[in-house]
Amino acid sequence: MKTLVLVEHDNASVKDATLATVTAAAAIGDVDLLVAGSNARGAAEEAAKIAGTGKVLLADDAAYEHQLAENVAPLVVGLMADYDAFVAPATTTGKNIAPRVAALLDVMQISDIMSVEGDRTFTRPIYAGNAIATVQSSDDKLVLTVRGTAFDKAEAEGGSATIEEVSGKGDSGLSQFVSQELAESERPELTSAGIIVSGGRALKDAETFEQYITPLADKLGAGIGASRAAVDAGYVPNDYQVGQTGKIVAPDVYFAIGISGAIQHLAGMKDSKTIIAINKDEDAPIFQVADIGLVGDLFKILPELTEKL
Amino acid sequence: MKILVPVKRVIDYNVKPRVKADGSGVDLANVKMSMNPFDEIAVEEAIRLKEAGKAEEIVAVSIGPAKAQETLRTALAMGADRAILVETDDEVEPLAVAKILKAIAAEEQPGLIMLGKQAIDDDSNQTGQMLAALMERPQGTFANTVEVDGDSVTVKREVDGGLETVKLTMPAIVTTDLRLNEPRYASLPNIMKAKKKPLDTKTSADYGVDTARRLTTTNVSEPPVRQAGEKVADVDALVAKIKALGIA
Ligand SMILES: Cc1cc2nc3c(=O)[nH]c(=O)nc-3n(CC(O)[C@H](O)[C@H](O)COP(=O)(O)OP(=O)(O)OC[C@H]3O[C@@H](n4cnc5c(N)ncnc54)[C@H](O)[C@@H]3O)c2cc1C
Ligand SMILES: Cc1cc2nc3c(=O)[nH]c(=O)nc-3n(C[C@H](O)[C@H](O)[C@H](O)COP(=O)(O)OP(=O)(O)OC[C@H]3O[C@@H](n4cnc5c(N)ncnc54)[C@H](O)[C@@H]3O)c2cc1C
Secondary structure (H helix, E strand, C coil): CEEEEECCECCCCECCHHHHHHHHHHCCCEEEEEEEECCCHHHHHHHCCCCCCCEEEEEECHHHCCCCHHHHHHHHHHHHHHCCEEEEECCHHHHHHHHHHHHHHCCCCEEEECEEEECCEEEEEECCCCEEEEEEECCCCEEEEECHHHCCCCCCCCCCCEEEECCCCCCCCCEEEEEEEECCCCCCCHHHCCEEEEECHHHCCHHHHHHHHHHHHHHHCCEEEECHHHHHCCCCCHHHEECCCCECCCCCEEEEECCCCCHHHHHHHCCCCEEEEEECCCCCHHHHCCCEEEECCHHHHHHHHHHHC | CEEEEECCEEECCCCCCCECCCCCCECCCCCCEEECHHHHHHHHHHHHHHHCCCCCEEEEEEEECCCHHHHHHHHHHHCCCEEEEEECCCCCCHHHHHHHHHHHHHHHCCCEEEEECCCCCCCCCCHHHHHHHHHCCCEEEEEEEEEEECCEEEEEEEECCEEEEEEEECCEEEEECCCCCCCCCCCHHHHHHHCCCCEEEECHHHHCCCCCCCEEEEEEECCCCCCCCEEECCHHHHHHHHHHCCCC
């Protein structure tokens, strides 16, 4: 099978989510990469170094700068004449574009695959990961999104793919990019962080969250996450949310601080290698999945912990 | 302007799903079912647009079993004006749902179609995008803010790195994220009134859509269960454990 992988990038460089997607695609067949962007040669050159890939298709057009699904989907559909599968990371970009491609190809997409069980058979989580379905496609072509935490990352270096320029229809005239507010942070990205410190509703407000969670995260060089309750209450921005409907993470160590452990939250972090929970309620459900738990008041525990580490 | 709001009947989010022993699926017998939470947010946003004078009529649609009427009545009680049930006992995949919605949109001519970003049972996160593709219309997915202005709608989207704002020419498809609004509860008088609002029942054949499945679920199993570990007595013991992990 020939697969086309959507590269996640910011025109200058390739985002990490691409690497696990390449691994998943390689389990299905040969892998070519698509960089759709504007002035995106930098990203294409970086993509060409990913190990185990054939060639990089570079579609460089102002219409693809912000990867609007209305513009990128027809481009992909045009290229799919030569491919059997379109594979995208299950990031907000991939989730936005892939179903649009699938519908145009009249194919039923399989979202968020966790393993490749055969040519057209995959596992995927349903019901917030409380059940794992094995799903087989009968469509001619496959459209898949890939859960990043479920596959190893392909090597970012060592490949030497050729770069081939391709073009599509460009601007569909349906939508327009207006602006973006992206968090500027020195911290590791949540989905690739080795350590994550997450805070919940117990953190009271933005100031308190910052005052208690940030020093511990700084000490450990960790990414910062949050429960939905903490995001809804405005302690931290939306992109911090870990869970069924936020980010799916699987770091080496996950700290859940003042988080009760609702199934929607667990769905996003229960594949972490080690889970450490701090909660004043000894019966909090988070302790049922935590490897290490400490019962007590986080406002007393955290300063002492940060100090002693 | 008319707003079309597709709503799905799903397992209530407070219920912990149980996988059937024979691996055929999740046990939904005698389980509390509710409107998909993201769809409540979509209904609420439609009502707010109507209250702000930006929309005249809200039509709720559900594709599902006869019981999905309850879900539609909830939408009507919240403030939708009328409802369409496309009755089926099959599990209809997002692609087929999108095809049915496209046919309904062709009849109803809505300016906006407001869906949930994902249904919390199958977690596909596809239907809105597929519908937009089939209709050749723009999509504002994972909406955090929606502003209608003349014949365009500006959508602030929740994306991995933060927020992104796009401007779409209507008719447009919007899918809701959690922060868009806090849905209202239906009041008792409104629940009573909702019983008298029109609810049409159709079938997928009425729309000429083939709902044959493209995907076969061969097995549904429990994920590996995580065992609870140990509780430590104090911060010093926790520090020792953390150091043993080699991260500090
Ligand atoms: C155990 C199990 C086994 C299954 N097996 C199969 C199978 O073998 N084949 C198969 O095709 N499907 C199967 N299904 C799935 C199924 O029927 C899903 O409901 C369907 O795939 C839709 O996915 P989704 O709701 O997650 O879509 P999403 O794209 O996540 O839904 C997004 C939004 O679209 C709208 N929407 C979606 N569906 C409807 C609807 N019916 N009516 C009105 N609006 C709607 C809502 O606004 C919703 O918020 C299975 C489900 C389970 C739980
Ligand atoms: C459609 C839908 C999608 C959702 N998606 C997500 C999602 O993606 N991610 C997510 O996280 N949630 C999600 N949720 C929400 C989820 O159901 C919970 O409401 C949420 O996770 C609760 O957040 P929390 O644990 O911070 O708050 P709470 O449940 O209120 O827990 C706070 C915890 O802090 C403890 N505590 C309080 N004070 C202290 C103290 N001083 N010291 C120590 N501990 C203390 C309490 O004992 C309690 O356990 C979703 C819900 C719905 C309906």
